[in-house]
Amino acid sequence: MSSNVPSGRKNGEYAGGTIGxxxxxxxxxxRENDPSSRIVHxxxxxxxxxxxxxxxxxxxxxxxxxxVSGDREGKIRRWRTEDGKEVGTAMDAGSDVLNIxxxxxxxxxxxxxxxGFVTVWNAESHSKVARFKAHNDYVRAVDVSPDAxxxxxxxxxxxACVWSLSTRLLGPLQHDNWVAAAKFSPDGHLxxxxxxxxxxxxxxxxxxxxxxxxxxxxxxxxxxxxxxWASDSKQLFVSSLDGxxxxxxxxxxxxxxxxxxxxxxxxxxxTITSDGxxxxxxxxxxxxxxxxxxxxxxxVVIEYTHGILSMAMSSNYDLVTSGDKRITLRALCGTxxxxxxxxxxxxx
Numbered sequence: 001m002s003s004n005v006p007s008g009r010k011n012g013e014y015a016g017g018t019i020g021x022x023x024x025x026x027x028x029x030x031r032e033n034d035p036s037s038r039i040v041h042x043x044x045x046x047x048x049x050x051x052x053x054x055x056x057x058x059x060x061x062x063x064x065x066x067x068v069s070g071d072r073e074g075k076i077r078r079w080r081t082e083d084g085k086e087v088g089t090a091m092d093a094g095s096d097v098l099n100i101x102x103x104x105x106x107x108x109x110x111x112x113x114x115x116g117f118v119t120v121w122n123a124e125s126h127s128k129v130a131r132f133k134a135h136n137d138y139v140r141a142v143d144v145s146p147d148a149x150x151x152x153x154x155x156x157x158x159x160a161c162v163w164s165l166s167t168r169l170l171g172p173l174q175h176d177n178w179v180a181a182a183k184f185s186p187d188g189h190l191x192x193x194x195x196x197x198x199x200x201x202x203x204x205x206x207x208x209x210x211x212x213x214x215x216x217x218x219x220x221x222x223x224x225x226x227x228x229w230a231s232d233s234k235q236l237f238v239s240s241l242d243g244x245x246x247x248x249x250x251x252x253x254x255x256x257x258x259x260x261x262x263x264x265x266x267x268x269x270x271t272i273t274s275d276g277x278x279x280x281x282x283x284x285x286x287x288x289x290x291x292x293x294x295x296x297x298x299x300v301v302i303e304y305t306h307g308i309l310s311m312a313m314s315s316n317y318d319l320v321t322s323g324d325k326r327i328t329l330r331a332l333c334g335t336x337x338x339x340x341x342x343x344x345x346x347x348x
Contacts, residue, residue: 047084047329055322056223057099057310061123062106064314069327070097076111076121081318084329088126093119098140099224103148110151112139112224118153120165132166135159141182141193141224145206152191152206154179154224160193162206170209176200180219181226185233192236194219194226201227201238201248215248225269225310230292231276237292239270239281245290258295269311277340280319282308287321289336299336304328317341 053072060067061078066087070076076091096114102123103110109121116136120129134153141154150169154160156178161171177195184191184206194201196219203213218241219226228237236248246257269282278298279290287302304321311321317332333341 049079049084049327049329051325051327054325055309055327056097058320058322058327059100059102059312060314060318060320061102062104062315064316064318067312067314067320067329068100068102068109069322070100070111072096074113076100076109078109078123078126079327081314081316081329091119091121091126091128093117098138098222099142101142101144101151101224103144104146105148108144108148110142110144112142112153114138116155116157118142118151118163120151130165132163134161134163138178140178140180140222143183143224145184146186146188150184150188150206152182152184154182154193158195160191160204162191162209170204170206173204173209175202180222181224183224183227183229185229186231187233190233192227192229194238196220196222197241201236203236203248213248215246217246218242220268223310225271228270228272228279230272231274235276235292237270237272237279239268245270245279245281258290269308271311271313273313273317273340274315275342278336280311280313282311282321284308285323287311287319289332291340298340299332302330302335 055069055071057070058067065081066078068076068078074093074095076097078087080087093111093113097111099112101110107123109123111119116133116139117131118134118139119131122129135155135157137156139153139155143152151163158175158178159172160179160182162169175195177198179193180196181194189206191204191206199216199218201215201217202211204211217238220241226239238246240246244257270279272279276292279292280287285304285307288297289299291298306323306326308321308323313319319332320329
């Protein structure tokens with residue numbers, strides 16, 4: 001992590017960042033005489049938010065109308081998807097925010113920090129709900145259970161734990177290296193973890209803490225970006241160190257893989273749609289999209305001007321990425337075939 005942070009503000013900069021480009025929104029109503037036109041298209045030229053600090057993590061709120069970012073300043077900020085404006089006051093985590101998660105009901109924002117603390121905020125008011133010392137080292141991974149009652153954390157102290165706010169329910173679960181990722185399955189019954197560069201992806205029972213499956217996969221991600229569950233909770237997609245995405249089917253304990261990108265740019269981040277139809281994965285400064293059923297690439301590759309540390313997709317099929325000191329938001333309409341995008345609604 002770079003320690004060179006510029007001081008002061010540039011002209012036009014406000015607390016949290018500068019909107020580099022404004023967002024252009026346009027509604028194209030479905031043609032009355034064309035029953036196949038079932039999508040209300042949303043066209044976003046692009047929103048770029050420049051910050052004074054490195055942005056380590058981004059996540060959408062469940063309605064897709066807002067997203068949050070966690071940065072090296074130790075702040076979590078909420079942004080409006082419509083125009084990229086910051087909403088409310090910044091949430092102060094006390095030290096570098098390495099990862100953030102949002103509860104499925106949209107009520108809670110959780111941040112894991114460099115200091116080992118985890119903080120929970122009310123997503124609407126930004127008031128602090130709880131703060132507790134989860135680990136004695138960096139908390140690189142946090143996630144909230146589907147029923148919003150539990151939090152899983154992963155740390156550089158080589159352990160993972162499951163919490164009910166500040167009360168530890170499971171753990172510490174010992175690992176062979178720092179825990180770079182930890183994710184609840186959509187049904188809440190399982191927890192997956194990944195250790196950095198040690199060929200170890202594990203699946204635990206979220207109630208008992210029993211180890212159910214271990215896959216020999218090495219991940220490249222530092223900030224909880226290497227794991228994504230399919231909506232049926234039976235498949236786990238992993239963005240691995242050698243640039244492949246591997247699919248573990250937990251019920252059958254099998255392992256398959258397909259090549260995402262060749263060359264020196266290793267896969268880093270992965271995110272999946274809520275219906276599990278396709279995934280997005282980053283490698284270096286590019287993002288590509290893949291059908292989860294036939295494992296074929298879809299749409300076009302998006303190229304960015306910076307490396308990507310974190311990314312997320314919304315229920316409205318917006319894609320937000322962060323890297324260095326920049327957040328970029330864009331819609332996937334026009335990037336992917338329309339049948340992957342469902343019914344996209346646009347706020348008036």
